[in-house]
Amino acid sequence: MTKQTISVQLSTTKKQKPQTDQLEFGRIFTDHMFIMDYSVERGWHDPKIVPYQPIEMDPAAMVYHYGQSVFEGLKAYLSKEGKVLLFRPKKNIERLNQSNNRLCIPQVDPDTVLEGLKTLIQIDKEWIPTAEGTSLYIRPFIISTEPFLGVAPSKMYKLLIILSPVGSYYKEGIHPVKIAVESEFVRAVAGGTGTAKTAGNYAASLKAQEVAESLGFSQVLWLDGVERKYIEEVGSMNIFFKINDEIVTPALNGSILEGITRNSVIYLLRQWGYSVIEKKISIEELFAAYEAGQLEEAFGTGTAAVISPIGELMWKEHHLVINNGQTGKIAKQLYETITGIQKGAIQDSFDWTIEVDSIRL
Amino acid sequence: MTKQTISVQLSTTKKQKPQTDQLEFGRIFTDHMFIMDYSVERGWHDPKIVPYQPIEMDPAAMVYHYGQSVFEGLKAYLSKEGKVLLFRPKKNIERLNQSNNRLCIPQVDPDTVLEGLKTLIQIDKEWIPTAEGTSLYIRPFIISTEPFLGVAPSKMYKLLIILSPVGSYYKEGIHPVKIAVESEFVRAVAGGTGTAKTAGNYAASLKAQEVAESLGFSQVLWLDGVERKYIEEVGSMNIFFKINDEIVTPALNGSILEGITRNSVIYLLRQWGYSVIEKKISIEELFAAYEAGQLEEAFGTGTAAVISPIGELMWKEHHLVINNGQTGKIAKQLYETITGIQKGAIQDSFDWTIEVDSIRL
Ligand SMILES: Cc1ncc(COP(=O)(O)O)c(C=O)c1O
Ligand SMILES: Cc1ncc(COP(=O)(O)O)c(C=O)c1O
Secondary structure, X not given: OOOOOOEEOOOOXXXXXXXXXXXXXXXXXXXXXXXXXXXXXXXXXXXXXXEOOOEEEOOOEHHHHHOOEEEOOEEEEEOOOOOEEEEOHHHHHHHHHHHHHHOOOOOOOHHHHHHHHHHHHHHOHHHOOOOOOOEEEEEEEEEEOOEOOOOOOOOEEEEEEEEEEEOOOOOOOOXXXXXXXXXXXXXXXXXXXXXXXXHHHHHHHHHHHHHHHHOOOOEEEXXXXXXXXXXEEEOOEEEEEEEOOEEEEEOOOOOOOOOHHHHHXXXXXXXXXXXXXXXXXXXXXXXXXXXXXXXXXXXXXXXXXXXXXXXXXXXXXXXXXXXXXXXXXXXXXXXXXHHHHHOOOOOOOOOXXXXXXXXXX | OOOOXXXXXXXXXXXXXXXXXXXXXXXXXXXXXXXXXXXXXXXXXXXXXEEOOOEEEOOOEHHHHHOOEEXXXXXXXXXXXXXXXXXXXXXXXXXXXXXXXXXXXXXXXXXXXXXXXXXXXXXXXXXXXXXXXXXXXXXXXXXXXXXXXXXXXXXXXXXXXXXXXXXXOOOOOOOOEEEEEOXXXXXXXXXXXXXXXXXXXXXXXXXXXXXXXXOOOOEEEEEOOOOOOEEEEEOOEEEEEEEOOEEEEEOOOOOOOOOHXXXXXXXXXXXXXXXXXXXXXXXXXXXXXXHOOOEEEEEEEEOOOEEEEEEEEEEOOXXXXXXXXXXXXXXXXXXXXXXXXXXXXXXXXXXXXXEOOOOOO
């Protein structure tokens, strides 16, 4: 695939930007968006930046009926020196193509998407918030648009990128969250779509989430769909435990999402000299470690929340209060290091950040 | 919930109707559609019939990202006497609400939806094709429309009904199809969304379907996601076997869809004196019956295809040729009876058909 030229149509009006202290997650969108179409005859074509606007689709468009869609989530930051930085964007585009593969969506050219993403951010640069905990959330997504009710891969798609200035993902900020272990509902199973970032996985998760929230928990911890005992991941985060001085996280088993934050966390922890073990870990095993006083920390990792310390886990009738319900040392150190690298304040020895260099329009 | 008044805005132009012998499944849509909105403040409101037209939505509309959507499928027929008949529509609306429940979508008022459906069909009545094997396919569906990227149930929805004149679902018509037993991919698992008619289930099925088609099979037969040995269902059909004079079909186990055709078939077969058993049935058990010469018939049941005889099943290296690859006696009898009842040509002793009586506009 060759990189395509992106056309740009600037908006004639500018929306008012939100107050930085009023930012929620994913409610406000910037002045422009990126859009690119796919047809069988022309492949992916006509990449362009246009004013943020509604999209018009036939009611028979396949995405409404058969959910053939994938998405990504990453963030842009403004450094103190005024540089716009992206965190590992190539990983997201790589994962987008992996999701495409599982969902029978044609592969995208990574360079065109990265170029589109950079151009869009450059244009809407003034929307990047700078207050503590804020950033510009980037949402690339692909939807199937062919007007057809047969169950088959669509022959037409749209790829869009939209931008949203965001505050902390959890109302609690980087304070510890309470999480409920889910025993009734299942998110994904090996052979299913759990490793892909596709719409249906999130639709499937809402019911359990709703129940957990009504009981005062902010997310659920999913167990595997087969034996209902191995720990998988949280709603939109992978999970880590510090047990007896080792860091343990569920292995990539064919049903959990391979988080980019998860990957970064493993690199950092190993650089710091920790032993990190990716393995099958059962909820009973975790509970036994807790009972033995060996469960020292637990935290989730994901783009939206970065690091989210877990203060309490509820499993059946058990309430596991971890690290006295306080943010653990490792979670704090990881949060500060990753957000520091993301904002260009801490030396990036892994070459994770990419600068959105000035693009001439 | 109380039934609401449906407003009607007729189209000023009429599209050309297709040739009856050129009908595919779900490619052509009629002149009008039904649409109704939901907001937290107003509940479901403003039910109306408008000209068939594209819908405009914010690119952040939740359905594109988190796939919160459900749908139904049923058919309208024109009897010889010119009556417009619907087959068990209340069952579909009941199932729509069951799907809504699983997907955290607010319940709809069944009477309003049924009224909308009848009014719409009455208006587009001339679109009902009459040739053998044709009908007017009805697709009610609900999509989440709130522009928000948090993973949570949407606070806004649209319910639409669109109509499509259709021919036979399978290119083969009511001729026997070849089906491949799927050993790698999984459609659904207990605790997941398999019992709901929601978009993500179909997105998850495409990959296996694509592989099967490339090998010359028209659909896959899914096995359970836990032990990977119990028979579940076909892409958009439930499945029945005649084994040793008994009719066997997988029990409703929490991961297969409760088909309305399945339910009708069970009633008819019992009325005809057959013993119908709903049970857990493993693929090994089926293969053993085949080897013993006891697998006499196999067929799928679903709204789109009605009854679809299975001439060959492939499982690993085994090719099970059933009834010499011919349509079986029971499949034929069921097809003729059900389509006969649907078209008002055969006495409907179960009160399954509802007449779309003339509605004054
Ligand atoms: C299901 C799921 N697991 C884990 C993650 C974490 O992945 P990442 O670190 O790439 O954001 C996400 C999302 O972002 C997710 O949706
Ligand atoms: C997964 C699945 N199973 C079974 C069926 C058959 O259900 P029904 O007979 O109600 O059409 C359908 C669809 O229509 C389906 O999508």
